[in-house]
Amino acid sequence: MPKTATSTKKVSAKAGLNGSAAKTTQSVKANGSSADDGSYFDLELAKAEYAARRDSQLRSIKTIDKKLLREMLYQMVLGRRFEEKCAEVYRMGKIGGFCHLYIGQEAIAIGSMMALEPSDMVITAYRDHVQAMVKGLSPESVLAELYGKEGGCVKGKGGSMHMFSQEHQFYGGHGIVGGQIGVGTGLGYAAKYKATGQVVLCFFGEAAVNQGIFHESLNMAQLWKLPVIYICENNHYGMGTSQERAMSIRNIAKKAESYGMANEFVDGMDVMAVREATLRAIDRARNESMPTLLEVRAYRYMGHSMSDPGNYRTRDEIARYQERDPILLFKDTLKAAKVLSDKEFDKIEQEAAAAVERAVEFAENSPYPSESELLTDVLV
Amino acid sequence: MAVLTIRDALNEALREEILRDENVFVMGEEVAEYDGAYKVTRGLWKEFGDKRVVDTPITELGFAAVGVGAAMAGLRPVIEFMTWNFSILASDQIINHAAKMLYMSGGQFKVPIVFRGPNGSAFQVSSQHSQALEAFYANFPGLKVVMPSTAADAKGLLKSSIRDDNPVIFLEQERMYGLKGEVPEGDDFIIPLGLADIKREGTDCTIVARSMTVPLALQAAEKIQAEFDVSVEVVDPRTIKPLDIDTIVGSVQKTNRLVIAEESHEFASVGAEITYQVMDRAFDHLDAPIKRVSTAETPMPYAKNLEAAALPSVEKIIAAVKDVCYL
Ligand SMILES: Cc1ncc(C[n+]2csc(CCOP(=O)(O)OP(=O)(O)O)c2C)c(N)n1
Ligand SMILES: [Mg+2]
Numbered sequence: 001m002p003k004t005a006t007s008t009k010k011v012s013a014k015a016g017l018n019g020s021a022a023k024t025t026q027s028v029k030a031n032g033s034s035a036d037d038g039s040y041f042d043l044e045l046a047k048a049e050y051a052a053r054r055d056s057q058l059r060s061i062k063t064i065d066k067k068l069l070r071e072m073l074y075q076m077v078l079g080r081r082f083e084e085k086c087a088e089v090y091r092m093g094k095i096g097g098f099c100h101l102y103i104g105q106e107a108i109a110i111g112s113m114m115a116l117e118p119s120d121m122v123i124t125a126y127r128d129h130v131q132a133m134v135k136g137l138s139p140e141s142v143l144a145e146l147y148g149k150e151g152g153c154v155k156g157k158g159g160s161m162h163m164f165s166q167e168h169q170f171y172g173g174h175g176i177v178g179g180q181i182g183v184g185t186g187l188g189y190a191a192k193y194k195a196t197g198q199v200v201l202c203f204f205g206e207a208a209v210n211q212g213i214f215h216e217s218l219n220m221a222q223l224w225k226l227p228v229i230y231i232c233e234n235n236h237y238g239m240g241t242s243q244e245r246a247m248s249i250r251n252i253a254k255k256a257e258s259y260g261m262a263n264e265f266v267d268g269m270d271v272m273a274v275r276e277a278t279l280r281a282i283d284r285a286r287n288e289s290m291p292t293l294l295e296v297r298a299y300r301y302m303g304h305s306m307s308d309p310g311n312y313r314t315r316d317e318i319a320r321y322q323e324r325d326p327i328l329l330f331k332d333t334l335k336a337a338k339v340l341s342d343k344e345f346d347k348i349e350q351e352a353a354a355a356v357e358r359a360v361e362f363a364e365n366s367p368y369p370s371e372s373e374l375l376t377d378v379l380v
Numbered sequence: 381m382a383v384l385t386i387r388d389a390l391n392e393a394l395r396e397e398i399l400r401d402e403n404v405f406v407m408g409e410e411v412a413e414y415d416g417a418y419k420v421t422r423g424l425w426k427e428f429g430d431k432r433v434v435d436t437p438i439t440e441l442g443f444a445a446v447g448v449g450a451a452m453a454g455l456r457p458v459i460e461f462m463t464w465n466f467s468i469l470a471s472d473q474i475i476n477h478a479a480k481m482l483y484m485s486g487g488q489f490k491v492p493i494v495f496r497g498p499n500g501s502a503f504q505v506s507s508q509h510s511q512a513l514e515a516f517y518a519n520f521p522g523l524k525v526v527m528p529s530t531a532a533d534a535k536g537l538l539k540s541s542i543r544d545d546n547p548v549i550f551l552e553q554e555r556m557y558g559l560k561g562e563v564p565e566g567d568d569f570i571i572p573l574g575l576a577d578i579k580r581e582g583t584d585c586t587i588v589a590r591s592m593t594v595p596l597a598l599q600a601a602e603k604i605q606a607e608f609d610v611s612v613e614v615v616d617p618r619t620i621k622p623l624d625i626d627t628i629v630g631s632v633q634k635t636n637r638l639v640i641a642e643e644s645h646e647f648a649s650v651g652a653e654i655t656y657q658v659m660d661r662a663f664d665h666l667d668a669p670i671k672r673v674s675t676a677e678t679p680m681p682y683a684k685n686l687e688a689a690a691l692p693s694v695e696k697i698i699a700a701v702k703d704v705c706y707l
Contacts, residue, residue, distance in 0.1 A: 096504030096684060097502075097504035097506060098505055145682075148504070148683035148684055148685075148686075156682060156686065157681045157683065158506060159504060159682030159683075161506060161509075162507065175506065175507075175509055177438045177466075207438045208438065210439045211438060211439055211469075212439070238437075238438055239409070239417070240410055241413075245435065246436075246438070312413065312414065368683060368684070369686055371689050373681070373686060374676055374678060374686050374690060375676065375677070378679070
């Protein structure tokens with residue numbers, strides 16, 4: 001059974017370029033809890049654990065800057081409304097190709113990325129719209145990219161799966177399952193080599209863990225002490241295949257232990273839990289140059305992509321996860337802690353709706369890329 | 381004859397071969413319970429169960445390897461890549477292992493395996509999902525490479541590929557899965573590998589096309605006939621390796637002009653190989669330099685207008701035919 005992130009011990013490893021891994025590495029226990037006892041996906045348990053940590057969470061929230069909390073909620077709401085708009089305009093034929101929506105997983109991107117410094121690096125897979133926006137790309141440039149327009153963040157060349165921005169240290173949007181895990185490891189290698197102090201957040205789905213590159217990367221990152229935080233977004237499905245049907249054990253966090261890597265299991269519906277776990281991992285990466293694997297469990301409400309009929313799960317299952325909707329949970333917490341009121345929630349909704357409308361207007365009015373763009377950017 | 385989509389023709393071929401030979405099984409991502417990402421394996425898992433139709437984790441290198449080992453030990457795996465783009469992860473098993481096994485073992489271990497799935501572009505799926513890999517695989521001795529363009533060819537060639545004792549790269553096209561065509565009845569219908577098919581007879585110019593460019597070439601031929609009264613012959617090699625160069629050369633000897641239409645990039649392409657072989661065998665029969673229509677030398681862009689500009693089209697094929705006919 002999953003334990004809360006807060007129960008995890010801190011690692012005592014020391015950074016060091018040539019330090020012996022054996023001596024300085026000590027893995028954080030994967031809350032061993034998450035044993036293969038079949039109750040791993042037990043929602044009641046997640047609720048109970050949430051309830052158990054609620055008091056301390058409410059206390060600690062009062063110590064956090066109110067502006068930051070408001071911005072976190074705003075980004076979650078914006079991400080949700082943006083993706084809903086994508087679904088709407090996709091059905092109108094404005095967006096082509098594959099389009100993977102993030103609805104239900106917002107607490108992961110917001111909880112983890114808003115604990116970063118702006119210069120830190122982020123890389124993810126094809127479900128990348130919300131990560132891109134949280135990293136600072138404008139909703140305009142993301143939606144225009146989805147429209148395949150010149151004003152898109154990569155000039156219409158990449159589309160839904162391939163958002164990038166060097167300015168914002170957003171290293172993409174990648175379409176080959178698992179590929180970015182290795183590339184993210186290389187980003188960490190460069191940060192350490194140049195001693196920039198940057199850390200890397202490297203996102204991937206639970207199904208990507210079955211690719212060899214996940215294992216190759218974790219081994220290298222631990223061996224070479226790279227400042228990479230591997231965030232496995234466990235939404236239970238890789239396309240139509242549930243995790244149980246594709247993975248011999250259920251506890252993904254625990255896999256880090258075969259490499260001696262620090263790891264935690266995190267409730268991905270609780271944005272504050274994600275934030276706290278990420279802060280611990282950032283501390284380890286920034287101050288000790290050591291990697292961490294976080295398994296963050298959430299749920300994807302929509303189909304795998306816009307063309308997925310979703311016959312592999314029931315409406316009932318989706319509804320049960322939606323009871324713990326990350327935005328609802330966070331609002332509830334903010335209200336209970338008297339940080340934000342209903343009136344402020346309404347204001348946030350209005351701001352998000354307006355931002356989405358501005359993005360639509362921009363994307364609609366942006367021209368198609370000029371044909372001369374076809375042959376540019378192939379080589380430098 | 382029954383009229384089937386290419387998708388259903390492939391499905392029939394798989395079904396008949398699973399029934400015919402107990403060593404045949406289908407393995408890949410989402411092939412079983414989900415009925416296939418593009419529904420080529422629809423209904424097979426329900427009918428044949430877990431032993432013959434196997435869902436895998438997302439682990440291309442791993443399940444390609446399981447296929448190679450199983451084939452060495454006497455099974456006849458059909459390994460589906462959700463798309464051929466993902467085969468690049470498995471290319472070590474295909475090229476270093478499957479293609480070399482017979483030779484390295486001095487003829488002892490054959491690898492009767494089929495790797496199949498959609499190749500080439502789809503609908504705005506961008507750079508990492510829009511690659512035509514026939515030239516890449518055809519470059520390695522030890523592999524056969526097959527590319528059907530009609531429902532009948534899809535069925536007949538897939539059945540031959542499954543029965544073949546060599547590793548076969550079987551390249552479908554997502555844009556073509558819904559195309560319909562007549563397919564001969566009967567589970568003994570097969571098309572031998574290595575035989576080209578003349579899809580349209582003509583006298584003035586030959587177009588060699590494969591997979592997605594075959595329907596484009598046929599449309600181009602009709603328009604050219606109507607507009608310029610030029611009679612175009614369309615030759616579909618169907619198997620890239622071994623290549624039926626005799627049929628291509630025979631056509632060029634008749635028409636004296638050649639256009640090659642292909643979805644891959646042109647540099648070091650199958651079209652480049654055909655150009656060389658025609659030059660070698662029929663140089664004196666050519667009345668004009670050979671022209672090629674290929675995908676632009678760039679990763680595939682997402683934007684609709686750029687994607688269209690990158691890909692071969694009826695218009696580009698017509699322009700090439702006009703060039704070689706000096707029209
Ligand atoms: C190498 C490779 N194999 C297969 C695919 C097709 N594919 C795209 S996403 C996906 C499922 C991935 O699931 P997961 O890693 O859990 O991420 P999620 O989509 O749930 O965010 C598959 C099979 C691919 N893009 N790349
Ligand atoms: Mg998943």
